[in-house]
Amino acid sequence: MRFPAAALEEQARGVLAAWGLPPHAATTAAEVMVDADLAGIDSHGISMLPTYESLRGRGDLVLDVQPTTVRQNDVTAVVDAGGGLGHPVAVAAMGLACDKAAEHGVGTVAVRNSHHFGATGYYARLAAGRGLIGLVTSSARTVCVPPTRGAVARLATNPLAFAAPARRNAPFVLDMSTSTVAVNKVKVHGYADRPLPAGWVLDGAGVPVRDPHEAMDVLRNRDEGGLTPLGGTAEMSSHKGYGLAVMVQVLAATLSGASFGALRSPGDPEDIGHFFLALDPAAFRDAGAFLDDMDDLIDTLRATPPVDPELPVLVPGDPEAASRAERRRDGVPVPEVLHTQLRGVCERAGTPFLLTDPIG
Missing domain, CATH: 3.30.1370.60 (Malate/L-lactate/L-sulpholactate dehydrogenase, NADPH binding domain)
Structure with a gap:
């Protein structure tokens, strides 16, 4: 499912405000989060809301601070x-x-x-x-x-x-x-049940962990391997x-x-x-x-002459710029697992769930 960036931003802002983040700060945070989604950095965008909810529930994240x-x-x-x-x-x-x-x-x-x-x-x-x-x-x-x-x-x-x-x-x-890679990229692979590349996560014996769910277990346990x-x-x-x-x-x-x-x-x-x-x-x-x-x-x-004429040479920032153009046009993809999680986050926050009308 794909949704307009504006809908994701409004959803994130609504949840953060319901949790007690002041309006201006909620607007700022939602903008930064959805900018990451537009850039193709799905690990750092609206997918972080369930994590923030957990931190807030444990009392580890305070929102009404200056x-x-x-x-x-x-x-x-x-x-x-x-x-x-x-x-x-x-x-x-x-x-x-x-x-x-x-x-x-x-x-x-x-x-x-x-x-x-x-x-x-x-x-x-x-x-x-x-x-x-x-x-x-x-x-x-x-x-x-x-x-x-x-x-x-x-x-x-x-x-x-x-x-x-x-x-x-x-x-x-x-x-x-x-x-x-970042931890949350492993989490995003788990949303789609995609196997990890062999060099991302190792267990305590130095053996590559390919299953993203097993890899997250490794990353939660400091005593056995890691990224x-x-x-x-x-x-x-x-x-x-x-x-x-x-x-x-x-x-x-x-x-x-x-x-x-x-x-x-x-x-x-x-x-x-x-x-x-x-x-x-x-x-x-x-x-x-x-x-x-x-x-x-x-x-x-x-x-610089490219190795493959079909793949022009990249400058840092190019992949994110291409993603922004594509996702502004076609919407930001939201995996089904994350979509379900976000619905639950909204219900518990007491704020409307807005991601009900995907593009296409």
Whole structure:
């Protein structure tokens, strides 16, 4: 089934508001979530509502909170999210970083005591939309990635994103996890009962787990295997991915004072950390020179002769842009299992279920 993005956004906003998220914050969170769905990042969009419901039911997610700035100077700030949902505080934090960069050339904001904030690339794109370079990192709640040669998970997927504007081209946007895939991509495979590629999840003996439901059981149990670091099963490649994950942990969590998931005890706050950096190219280059050079860089990459003439060379951000065009036209797909789950979420929240009229 496919539904218009506007319907998904209205549905997400209705649920979040019914849970007590203030109206402006609910609108912001719903927009960020459905932007992920449009981009083809189904693991980070409206499919997160059942997870948020579970967190809220356990008392781990507080929605009626107001983030506070705990320290600040001309170019840096630290924000405490109060244990609230990550999307609204992340939008505000990147906005603050951009404001500082516009005035001083650079702005950095660290956030602690937050929760899942969706697709990291959304926030880097906010900077690019203001003509700035954006870098975003985040820790994550599920400890699921073993270190090199480790049999037990110690790290989360720890995503990062980078965006840079151009004059003629769409911004360059890199959005990635530091594991081979994100946990929620395994969950999405489970919705469709699709087997996993062999290099995504390993059990405690290092054997690939192909069944997505068995893989989710592995990921819930830190004591047996987990996701492979970026680079898959090749030791030297995955070691670099593991090192990248540690770097993200330092920027997103250690810097802000957020938690290290491997040291959290049951019942402790999730205390996820985020890091937002904005740079103004005008502080480094003559006016417009950076944008022109970005166009040259992107054009040169696109002009590379392809191995297969039917498959043109890609620049980071191209697959998401193609997905947005297709899904705006044809609707966002919602698997039947997720559709049923969302109906239940709405019933328990006491808000109307709006996804009743699929496209086509």
